[in-house]
Amino acid sequence: MEYPDLSPYEYYEFPLSMRNIGWLGPSFTPRPPAPDADPRPLRAASRVLSSVMLGRHVCPWCPGETTPGGGNGEYHYYAHDGEVYAAPAMLLHYVEVHGYRPPERFLQALRVPGELPWDDRAERLATLLLDPSEDVLLRTAGIVDLASWKHPRTLDVLLQAAHDPKLDVAGDDIGCALALLPYDVPADDLPELVRWGFDLQRTTDGANP
Ligand SMILES: [Zn+2]
Numbered sequence: 001m002e003y004p005d006l007s008p009y010e011y012y013e014f015p016l017s018m019r020n021i022g023w024l025g026p027s028f029t030p031r032p033p034a035p036d037a038d039p040r041p042l043r044a045a046s047r048v049l050s051s052v053m054l055g056r057h058v059c060p061w062c063p064g065e066t067t068p069g070g071g072n073g074e075y076h077y078y079a080h081d082g083e084v085y086a087a088p089a090m091l092l093h094y095v096e097v098h099g100y101r102p103p104e105r106f107l108q109a110l111r112v113p114g115e116l117p118w119d120d121r122a123e124r125l126a127t128l129l130l131d132p133s134e135d136v137l138l139r140t141a142g143i144v145d146l147a148s149w150k151h152p153r154t155l156d157v158l159l160q161a162a163h164d165p166k167l168d169v170a171g172d173d174i175g176c177a178l179a180l181l182p183y184d185v186p187a188d189d190l191p192e193l194v195r196w197g198f199d200l201q202r203t204t205d206g207a208n209p
Helices: 040-045 091-098 104-111 120-129 136-140 152-162 165-179 192-207
Strands: 074-078 084-088
Touching: 040 091, 040 104, 074 104, 120 136, 120 152, 136 165, 152 165, 165 192
Parallel strands: none
Antiparallel strands: 074 084
16 A cells, blocks of 8 residues: 555554655655665664554565565654654665655654653543543554653553553553663563563563664
């Protein structure tokens, strides 16, 4: 599927409105990456996939090759100006191998320093996650994204979610999000699947600090 950059994201239901980045298709022409392109800010901002879907996306320009990162899932980027961007797991591959250059507005958003303050987006994801009357798929869609806010409230919300039996299905996501926070987490008290996700993410970070 091909979507124009910055068009409204509609691929699947998500609690926040997002804009598309890098959903490339036939209208894109691959080229060598520009020598002055610096992929480091993008790489640093693309640590963890927000949602991993069933099914694989294969790079249209690398037939027969296994796409790095498995090719499925999405990265979500939370800009300080309130915008949210959604990109396919292959975004880095497109940039580093096929010379795709994301819109300047998106690249600039990645360069804004400092932690995100708790805002409406965080509140929406947190409220939804803890609301037992909401649909479980929608409640769990933004779990990993919540770790974008390095905030004590994120820790509090995720620990509550970890002990909610209705959210067992997303235990690994909750553990992953907890591991992304710069806090001491009482890992020994976590349910088994949450602990598994937590340990897996901390191990990954240890291997790629
Ligand atoms: Zn490729």
